[in-house]
Amino acid sequence: MKTKRKRLADRIIEYLVNNREDGKKRITEEMISRYFRVSRTPVREVLKYLEQEGLIQTRRGKGITFKEFSEEEIREIYDVRAVLEEFAIGEAVKNITQDDLKRLRSYVRMYNKAREKKDRTKGEEADHLFHNALIEISGNRYLSSLIKRIRLFSTVFKVGIDREVSRYKSKVDINPYSHTKIVKALATGNPEVAAEMIRNHIFWARDYAIKSIRRKEVMKRRE
Numbered sequence: 001m002k003t004k005r006k007r008l009a010d011r012i013i014e015y016l017v018n019n020r021e022d023g024k025k026r027i028t029e030e031m032i033s034r035y036f037r038v039s040r041t042p043v044r045e046v047l048k049y050l051e052q053e054g055l056i057q058t059r060r061g062k063g064i065t066f067k068e069f070s071e072e073e074i075r076e077i078y079d080v081r082a083v084l085e086e087f088a089i090g091e092a093v094k095n096i097t098q099d100d101l102k103r104l105r106s107y108v109r110m111y112n113k114a115r116e117k118k119d120r121t122k123g124e125e126a127d128h129l130f131h132n133a134l135i136e137i138s139g140n141r142y143l144s145s146l147i148k149r150i151r152l153f154s155t156v157f158k159v160g161i162d163r164e165v166s167r168y169k170s171k172v173d174i175n176p177y178s179h180t181k182i183v184k185a186l187a188t189g190n191p192e193v194a195a196e197m198i199r200n201h202i203f204w205a206r207d208y209a210i211k212s213i214r215r216k217e218v219m220k221r222r223e
Helices: 003-018 029-036 040-052 071-095 098-116 120-138 143-159 179-187 191-222
Strands: 056-059 063-066
Touching: 003 029, 003 040, 003 143, 029 040, 029 063, 040 056, 071 120, 071 143, 071 179, 071 191, 098 120, 098 179, 120 143, 120 179, 143 191, 179 191
Parallel strands: none
Antiparallel strands: 056 063
């Protein structure tokens, strides 16, 4: 995908994510085209690409929605992400500086502040900045695009988790393997300790996502 088209794809995904809360709002190709002030041709091409990638679905009468992932697909996505980020953090330990640790801690503060305010958007932004920084510090130029694509899938399927079962109901990070602990593990200089922490961090998120989806299904059956 060409750079300009790729940027539009990223912006469309962000638009869909930001409009996820209003289930009554039917998002269409025409609506996206008007919002970004571009013709419908590039929008149609991007939507076709996103559908082929398994990220969105276009249903008659329902407009554009994100794909609903099965538990097996969620497990596979997180398993691949864990492998990639374990490698990344192992490399990051070799390169990390005090300035890098300071930057990571600033993202931790940003994330925790967002949690305190129950601000999902800012929390997810801080989370992305934190994990992207780990990839950057690793020094491997190919990891970024690989992990970005995998994390995009996890962003998409989390859209399907209702606000009522979201971990952002809590003012604090409920993941026992928090960003704070990841930074502390990095500061030890031990790649095995750091790799174990990031692996546990990702697997906990995987299990929480699956439990949340199961809970949402139970809630639907009770309605």
